[in-house]
Each structure stands twice: as structure tokens, then as C-alpha cells.
Amino acid sequence: MNEAATQPLTPEQNLEARAELFKALGHPMRLLILNLVKMKPRHGEELAAILNLNAATVSHHLGKLAEVGLLTAEKTQYYQVYSLSGALLDKPLRDVVFMPQPGVAAQVEEDAYRQKVLKTFFKYGRLKAIPAQLKKFMIVLEHIVQEFEPERTYTEREVNQVLVEFNDDVATLRRGLVDAGLLVRENSIYRRTAPAE
Amino acid sequence: MNEAATQPLTPEQNLEARAELFKALGHPMRLLILNLVKMKPRHGEELAAILNLNAATVSHHLGKLAEVGLLTAEKTQYYQVYSLSGALLDKPLRDVVFMPQPGVAAQVEEDAYRQKVLKTFFKYGRLKAIPAQLKKFMIVLEHIVQEFEPERTYTEREVNQVLVEFNDDVATLRRGLVDAGLLVRENSIYRRTAPAE
DNA sequence: TATCTAGTTTGATGAACATCTAATTAAATA
DNA sequence: TATTTAATTAGATGTTCATCAAACTAGATA
Structure with missing residues (x-):
């Protein structure tokens, strides 16, 4: 020791x-x-x-x-x-308790930003609108993808069933998730990729 | 909570x-x-x-x-x-780490003193001499009594067998232990009393 | 009033920890 | 060299703790 x-x-x-x-x-x-x-x-x-x-x-x-x-x-x-x-x-x-500002602060402001974006676009669990800015869209997608279980496969229909809970425009969401690499599609079968963090 | x-x-x-x-x-x-x-x-x-x-x-x-x-x-x-x-x-x-002196210090000096006494009078597990001062004799006896199992009875001969490991003057040790209340004798049977601490 | 949201409590589960005994290492002395 | 003493390591055991899901409580709103 x-x-x-x-x-x-x-x-x-x-x-x-x-x-x-x-x-x-x-x-x-x-x-x-x-x-x-x-x-x-x-x-x-x-x-x-x-x-x-x-x-x-x-x-x-x-x-x-x-x-x-x-x-x-x-x-x-x-x-x-x-x-x-x-x-x-x-x-x-x-x-000892408090980190020097650059360290945590950056990390935190990041999180705070995420929070703000999510709070802006979600209401009662529903996505009120699809963000026009790519960065904000990404944050929203990263949030949504957590509804998909890792280690599981989904048919396109099942994917849509999950997504429609968030917003009626499931096509845009689904395409966004795949484009962002958060879902992968192989032979019409979808699967979630690496865990969120 | x-x-x-x-x-x-x-x-x-x-x-x-x-x-x-x-x-x-x-x-x-x-x-x-x-x-x-x-x-x-x-x-x-x-x-x-x-x-x-x-x-x-x-x-x-x-x-x-x-x-x-x-x-x-x-x-x-x-x-x-x-x-x-x-x-x-x-x-x-x-x-936060250090106690105000009266608290720990008293307790500790007590222990340190015990240590010093034991170190002075014991050598390789044997009692080199029997302390003349009562206080030191007590410390030595409290140390020795720990060789006796609680919840067990000893004949006088068995008591002596334990004590002779410490010093040849078993009679003085035995009498000291009984006088100090560390051993009790009932009908020629000895038994250790309350645990050391 | 019924529903929604945030917070707490409970129970379960797995990880980390404190403690002991026994085995091992290493230094010192007989 | 063999024995003694202190320190560490390894293994075992019981306890505490972090975490989550589910149940429950209590504001707030529709």
C-alpha cells in the first residue's frame, strides 16, 4: 500500500x-x-x-x-x-472542496446550457418544436435517444412508436438520430449506439 | 432524512x-x-x-x-x-481534524503512559521486575489479565501456569490480580472479571 | 377534484470498506 | 544461522454505502 x-x-x-x-x-x-x-x-x-x-x-x-x-x-x-x-x-x-473555475465551470456551463435548451424545447415531456440550430437539435436528439434501450433492436415501426411520444414529426427525428450516429440502421433494423456519455 | x-x-x-x-x-x-x-x-x-x-x-x-x-x-x-x-x-x-487539546490529549497521554510503563517493565513478553509503585503495578496487571480468557474458569494451578510465563513470582502476581479485582476467586476457582476496556 | 410534477422513502442489489486471522517479508539480535 | 519483532499482504466476513426502481407524499395547475 x-x-x-x-x-x-x-x-x-x-x-x-x-x-x-x-x-x-x-x-x-x-x-x-x-x-x-x-x-x-x-x-x-x-x-x-x-x-x-x-x-x-x-x-x-x-x-x-x-x-x-x-x-x-x-x-x-x-x-x-x-x-x-x-x-x-x-x-x-x-x-479543497471548490474546483478552480475553469475546470468545473466550463463543464457546468455546458450542462447548464443543455438544461436551458431542453427546458426551452420540451414541455411536459413533449418536444414543442424541432430546433433550427444544429447544435440545439443535437442536444435534443441526445436526450431523446436515451428512451431507446441499448442492447436491443427496433423495427422502424417500433422506432416511430418511441418517437411519436415526443413529436409527430417522427421522420425528422428518426433521420436526425441516424445522421447523428445515435441510432444505426442495418437491414431495416435499428439499434442504439454507444451509451450517452 | x-x-x-x-x-x-x-x-x-x-x-x-x-x-x-x-x-x-x-x-x-x-x-x-x-x-x-x-x-x-x-x-x-x-x-x-x-x-x-x-x-x-x-x-x-x-x-x-x-x-x-x-x-x-x-x-x-x-x-x-x-x-x-x-x-x-x-x-x-x-x-476540523485536530481535537482541542484537553479532549484527546488527556486520553492519549493516559495511553502513552501505559505504553511507557509496559515497555519499561516487559522485555520479550516477560515481566522484568514487579513495579513498586501501585499505579504501575496496576497497569502491568491489567496487561497480564488479558492472557486469561473471559467466560472460563481456572484452577489455581492453571492460573500459575499462565502467570509463570510472565514472571517467576506467581504468588505476588496472583494476589495482585485478585486484590485489583481483575480475577475473582470462588471456592478455589478463579475467573476473569469484566473485560479489560 | 383530478392530474401533474418534484421530492422523499423503501427495498433490493452490488460495490467499497473495516476488521480480523494467517501468511509473508524484512530488519535486528541471540 | 535461527529466532524475535514490526510491518505488510492476502483472504474472509460483516457492515456501510451508492444506486436505481417503485411506492408514496405533497405542492400546483387544469
Whole structure:
């Protein structure tokens, strides 16, 4: 459990990495270990004795804390002595929780845009009008294609049955889906392609 | 999932509560939710759409975030609109991780002391000498008694067999254990009393 | 009032995790 | 070299958790 050691967590890092840090902190025993190590560096066996935990379990916890860069280990004699490491803990919580704007924001505005488009064109699950702009049409199609089960085939009639729930102009929708590559047609049989994301 | 709402997390709070906060933060989806809500208050359905998650799942996540006081909800029309709440995120990480000294420290020094005593008097599992100070003798006895199985009876001879592994002066050890109430003797039969912790 | 929409709760399922015991590795001493 | 001690790894087990579908609750509108 030592290979992935000590990435310093730059502000640019992704949500998974940030969540890993919090997961490492999200256990009472590990918080206690940090408190104990803060007082003075300690080795696993000592911690096991104090915490009344199996040595293997303590090793497990220490591994997690070291993995996210909260602890560093130094080997002396038998012992693997752990100490607090890095300035990670001096950061305000918000610095770890919130992504720097370019990162999430872009992603989010993207989503927000999708939302806005869908909200504009759908009403009560029906497609009120077919978007004239290609980009918006794409968003609508990506939404509609999710009504088709992956791993299943549809006759053209079945495709139409799905589409008519959205809009009467099933021909335009069907052609759009195929043109966008969201449905494939082979021998008059339709099938949904790669999952939406 | 709304009953346990919004405890402000005083610095005096215990490790479990602190761990709960970190657990709530220890999931990428919940971090994303916080980032999204930071931009503007949002309701569950919107988040479900953006995150491409089931509404029930989003509700679950929002519940956890609200439970530890990171979000607050306000009801408007249909919607339950969530916003960031409290100054929790402005705290430096260390303020949440580290207990105020009186709490852990006392507990810990206690343990550290035990450790030191045991290390002083035991060598390779044997008791090198019998402590003259009562307090230290107690610590040693509490350690030794763990070699006795609870829920089992021992003859005096069996007791001695266990004790001689620690030190040849079995009589002193045996008497000490009984005096300390760690072993009880009834009709020449010994039995361990309440579990160590 | 009947219907629609958003939210929550419940139950089921699979994944992740904490913990232990046992086996293994590695360092230190007899 | 053989034994002891600390640490890690592997395997097993029970618990917690994330997720979804379905049932249910409660505003809002027709």
C-alpha cells in the first residue's frame, strides 16, 4: 500500500482525488491517528496498542493516510515511524472542496446550457418544436435517444412508436438520430449506439 | 432524512461527528453538487439532470450534505432549493481534524503512559521486575489479565501456569490480580472479571 | 377534484470498506 | 544461522454505502 504515495493535491486536481482526501479523513480512527501523530511521530505498533486495533488494520489506515499525503513514513530500525506531512491541512476547507473555475465551470456551463435548451424545447415531456440550430437539435436528439434501450433492436415501426411520444414529426427525428450516429440502421433494423456519455 | 439537521460542529465535538463531515465530503458526486450549488442555488431535479443521476440518489446526497450543515434547503413552489450554508467551509482543515487539546490529549497521554510503563517493565513478553509503585503495578496487571480468557474458569494451578510465563513470582502476581479485582476467586476457582476496556 | 410534477422513502442489489486471522517479508539480535 | 519483532499482504466476513426502481407524499395547475 505504498506505491501510490504522496501526491500533493494541486488545486487543479479532479474531484475524484479531492474526494479521496476526504474519504481518508472520513473515519474516526484515522482522525485519532492524525491527532496522535500530531503530538509526536509514532510507529504502527504503538498506535495499534493505543487504539486497541489489530496491527493489520492500523497498517491499512496508515496506508490510506499516507496515500493522500497526510502522513509520511520514515524507517528506523524495525519501525516505520509516521509523521504529519505537507501543508495540506493548512488549507481552508473551501480550497479543497471548490474546483478552480475553469475546470468545473466550463463543464457546468455546458450542462447548464443543455438544461436551458431542453427546458426551452420540451414541455411536459413533449418536444414543442424541432430546433433550427444544429447544435440545439443535437442536444435534443441526445436526450431523446436515451428512451431507446441499448442492447436491443427496433423495427422502424417500433422506432416511430418511441418517437411519436415526443413529436409527430417522427421522420425528422428518426433521420436526425441516424445522421447523428445515435441510432444505426442495418437491414431495416435499428439499434442504439454507444451509451450517452 | 431531514430530522438530524444542521449541527454547527463546535470545536469541542467528538471525532465521530468530525468524521461524518468528511464522509459527507468524501464522494465525487457530492463535491460536484457543492460546486454546482456554489454557483447558484439549485433544486434537486436540476441537479439530477446535470449529474445524470436518479432523483432518489440526488435526494440521498443532498440529505447527507444538509445533515452535516453544508447545505440548507428552502421550499419554493414545487421545488426544494438548496444553497450553501454556514461558515463551515471557511475553517482551515486542521481545525476540523485536530481535537482541542484537553479532549484527546488527556486520553492519549493516559495511553502513552501505559505504553511507557509496559515497555519499561516487559522485555520479550516477560515481566522484568514487579513495579513498586501501585499505579504501575496496576497497569502491568491489567496487561497480564488479558492472557486469561473471559467466560472460563481456572484452577489455581492453571492460573500459575499462565502467570509463570510472565514472571517467576506467581504468588505476588496472583494476589495482585485478585486484590485489583481483575480475577475473582470462588471456592478455589478463579475467573476473569469484566473485560479489560 | 383530478392530474401533474418534484421530492422523499423503501427495498433490493452490488460495490467499497473495516476488521480480523494467517501468511509473508524484512530488519535486528541471540 | 535461527529466532524475535514490526510491518505488510492476502483472504474472509460483516457492515456501510451508492444506486436505481417503485411506492408514496405533497405542492400546483387544469
